[in-house]
Amino acid sequence: MKHALKGLVTATALAAVMATGAVSADEPKRGGTLLTTLQQNPRNLNPAVQSGTVTGFPGAQLFASPLRYDDDWTPQPYLAESWSVSDDGLTVTLNLVKNAKFHDGHPITSSDVAFSVKVIQEKHPFKAMFAPVASVDTPDDHTAILNLDRPHPALMLAMSGQLMSIIPEHIYGDGQDPKSHPRNNADVVGSGPFKLVEFKNGEHVILERFDDFFIEGRPYLDKIVMRIITDPAARAIALENGELHFSGFESLPRIINRLKKVDGLNVTADGYGAIGPLDWLAINTTKGPLADKRVRQAIAYAVDRNFIQKALMQGTASDALTGIHPDSPFYEADVNPYDLDLDKANALLDEAGFAKGSDGMRFGLTIDFGWPDVKPQVEYTKAALKKVGIDVTVRASADFPAWAKRMGTMDFELSWDTVFNWGDPVIGVHRTYLSSNIAKGVWSNTQGYSNTSVDEILAAAAVETDSDKRKALYSQFQKIVNDEVPLYFTNTLPYHTVYSDKVGNPPIGIWGTSTPIDNMYLK
Incomplete structure (x- = not known):
């Protein structure tokens, strides 16, 4: 059943399957209020x-998806109790559970699945997830048949986590724009294990158990209180004092290491493989000296990623050498790591024709950043490149939107950035490298990177249903990009989950908190 794309997958002992990811031998206990947090409003x-992950945590509790995944990337039944994929990969049939209801009591039907696909295709930022779906047939209330105009191996992951929420057609099909619908934040009618009690901007999101949830006995928790706490230090104090039971997506190294020392708290980096967060130095390949591959390679040799990981990230991040997250089954580790080598860097810059001037400098570059957390990386890069004769000027944007505009309009030379894989490479990786995504005003291929071979390889990988062949294609892709360095990869973003000893079954599968926590409980 692993990475199954063909044949029939059926649900056996659904409740037992749903317990995947348990980290405690304790018998789950029903009841209690989970005190947790959101890092933004x-x-x-x-x-x-x-x-976004801030929408994903409450959203995955309010809305169900057809599938869910365990921690080894194996699809499991959820709203779909079974599914099948045709041999040619062009038809995906979902067999829905028979007893599923929305929070207002309306039954969840195949028509809602078809409606949800249409809304996602038209309104979701990741429209490519369902672009190959040409139509959805609904022969009966519990069968949805997705008809594709080309094979789409990313579809299985796209039907899980927060990516394919099943929303009610009788609410969102009223003629109003689903993107700005008033029921998105108030009086939410969902399909998931918890229903909305209150969303108070800047303060909290409160959910409570939906008693008619389609998995018997779930969820275990009575209520979830998500306090909106934007200050990492304030969240740390609340965790230390027991005011919070749980927090996901913690990423500040000093806070992570501080919490690791607290008795009664568990801190783990497990659970973010499908989110796939990566830090990298973005390089505008269309600007001046940076258009030369040798210059980009020299920058990679001059910037010491081991220093970044050990000194700046304080040991909380993992090595990441390509644009695919190392937890992904498609990651290729056998590439040039560009270990620190100033001699190689200088030789490449000399070869490219950029000799040192009387002041020891070869040319100047600017480097941008959009949020304070990456300022240490930016300042380090300035110092590191000076050693090989590149004079770097730091440009701080007034705020995140101002920096994002610079990136989207390609008004930059170097910039530290963070990106997410979002499960399958088709969803979150291709966008960064396809030449068709070079467009000012669109935050995708902001590096202006163009390689016909890469375009062809990614196009082939997007429709290849054989997992071994896909892996070979992505290996080839990663080796080309590693050589051409449109980005210098340094580390995974150090997302960590922090949870009290009182918490059973914390969400440490591949989707983090962007997955239902119906099996989480308080001991």
């Missing part, structure tokens, strides 16, 4: 029209 609680 959600703009929207409807994941069908909004991406």
Whole structure:
């Protein structure tokens, strides 16, 4: 059943399957209020029209998806009790559970699945997830048949986590724009294990158990209180004092290491493989000296990623050598790591024709950043490149939107950036490298990177249903990009989950908190 794309997958002992990911031998206990946190104020609680992890945590509790995944990337039944994929990969049949209801009591039917696909295709930021779906047939209330115009191996992951929330057609099909629908944040009618009690901007999101959830006995928790706490230090104090039971997506190294020393708290980096967060130095390949591959390679040899990981990230991040997250089954580790080598860097710059001037400098570059957490990386890069004769000027944007505009309009030379894989490479990786995504105003291939061979390899990988052949294609892709260095890869973003000893079954599968926590409980 692993990475199954063909044949029939059926649910056996659904409740037992749902327990995947348990980290405690304790018998799950029903009841209690989970005290947790969101790091930002959600703009929207409807994941069908909004991406992002802040939407994903409450959204995955309010809305169900057809599938869910265990921690070894194996699809499991959820709203779909079974599914099948035709031999040619062009038809995916979902067999829905028979007893599923929305929070207002309306039954969840195949028509809602078809409607949800249409909304995601039109309104979600990751439209490519369902672009190959030409139509959805609904022969009966519990069968949805997705008809594809080309094979789409990314579809299985796209039907899980927060990426394919099933929303009610009788609510969102009223003629209003689903993207700005008033029921996205108030009076939410969902399909998941918890229902909305209150969303108070800047303060909290409160959910409570949906008693008619389609998995018997779930969820275990009575209520979830998600306090909106934007200050990492304030979250740390709340965790230390027992005011919070749980927090996901913690990424500040000093806070992570501080919490690791607290008795009664568990801190783990497990559970973010499908989110796939990566840090990298973005390089505008269309600007001056940076258009020369040798210059980009020299920058990679001059910037010491081991220093970044050990000194700046304080040992909380993992090595990441390509644009695919190392937890992904498609990651290729056998590439040039560009270990620190100033002699190689200088030789490449000399070869490219950029001799040192009387002041020891070869040319100047600017480096941008959009949020304070990456300022240490930026300042380190300035110092590191000076050693090989590149004079770097730091440009701090007024705020995140100002920096994002610079990136989107390609008004930069170097910049530290963070990106997410979002499960399958088709969803979150291709966008960065396809030459068709070079467009000012669009935050995708902001590096202006163009390689016909890469375009062809990614196009082939997007429709290849054989997992071994896909892996070979992505290996080839990663080796080409590693050689051409449109980005210098340094590390995974150090997302960590922090949870109290009182918490059973914390969400440490591949989707982090962007997955339902119906099996989480308080001991």
